[in-house]
Amino acid sequence: MKKMVMWGVGAFTVLTESGKLNKETLFAFLHSKPLLAWSLKPNTGTSYPVIVDEDILNLPIPILPQAQQLQIQQKITESFELRKQSKQLLENAKRAVEIAIEQDESKAIQWLDALN
Structure with a gap:
């Protein structure tokens, strides 16, 4: 090596x-x-x-052979992307709960729908 x-x-x-x-x-x-x-x-x-x-x-x-390294690289990259997405979803859920508490549940649902 x-x-x-x-x-x-x-x-x-x-x-x-x-x-x-x-x-x-x-x-x-x-x-x-x-x-x-x-x-x-x-x-x-x-x-x-x-x-x-x-x-x-x-x-x-x-x-490791390049083919195996490529598979590992793809899985690691995918896991980091999924982790990033999960953090964003958690932040969205937190904000939706805040909106539901401060205003009402329908406003929170509207806010979530607007994200998509």
């Missing part, structure tokens, strides 16, 4: 794509349960655990 480009900024490390692995696939790998469990082992610090940059750069990251 080609080394990832990295630069440290205080309490976190920024990784960028190397060309062999897209950022969504790396995101999914870095958020996997086995990796998260492993990441607690080599950390330093007591009250605020820290993983040193060298440990991150030396992770054995599997390079």
